[in-house]
Amino acid sequence: xxxxxxxxxxxxxxxxxxxxxxxxxxxxxxxxxxxxxxxxxxxxxxxxxxxxxxxxxxxxxxxxxxxxxxxxxxxxxxxxxxxxxxxxxxxxxxxxxxxxxxxxxxxxxxxxxxxxxxxxxx
Numbered sequence: 001x002x003x004x005x006x007x008x009x010x011x012x013x014x015x016x017x018x019x020x021x022x023x024x025x026x027x028x029x030x031x032x033x034x035x036x037x038x039x040x041x042x043x044x045x046x047x048x049x050x051x052x053x054x055x056x057x058x059x060x061x062x063x064x065x066x067x068x069x070x071x072x073x074x075x076x077x078x079x080x081x082x083x084x085x086x087x088x089x090x091x092x093x094x095x096x097x098x099x100x101x102x103x104x105x106x107x108x109x110x111x112x113x114x115x116x117x118x119x120x121x122x
Contacts, residue, residue: 005122006033006058008081010074011065011092012049014042019089020065023113030117035059053077061122063087063113068094079104087113 007027012020020036024044027034037050053074062083066074071094078086079100085107088094098108116122 004032005060006035006056007061007063008035008037008056008059008083009063009065010037010078012036012038012044013040013065014044014049015040018065019114023063023065023089023117026114026117030122032122056081059083061085061087063089064092065089067091068097071097075100079106082106085109087111087116089113 009020009024012024015021020038021044024034024036024047028045034047035050035056036044036047037053039051040049041051042049059081060083062078062081064086075097083106086101088098088108088110089112093110101108113122
């Protein structure tokens, strides 16, 4: 049975060639609530990219599109959202954040959000 999994896309970009952009649209197409968060201003398929770190509740998944070098400033925010899981897309793998998340009981997955959606494993 399909279920809405509210998802935060960290590293969202208004550039249609970026994977974060494509993932945001694919998540919408699969009827998930999406919160695109990034440093660039713009929109993705009608959603305004959020340029700060809002307090959100009942987040199922955070999908990362920022590299490990840029992740430390996001650690507290990510962990405080207390998602059920964090997806580390290719190039975002980070053992330090994986350990912090696992220590807090947050599931981590090294995978591609687009592939998971396309094979109905999201």
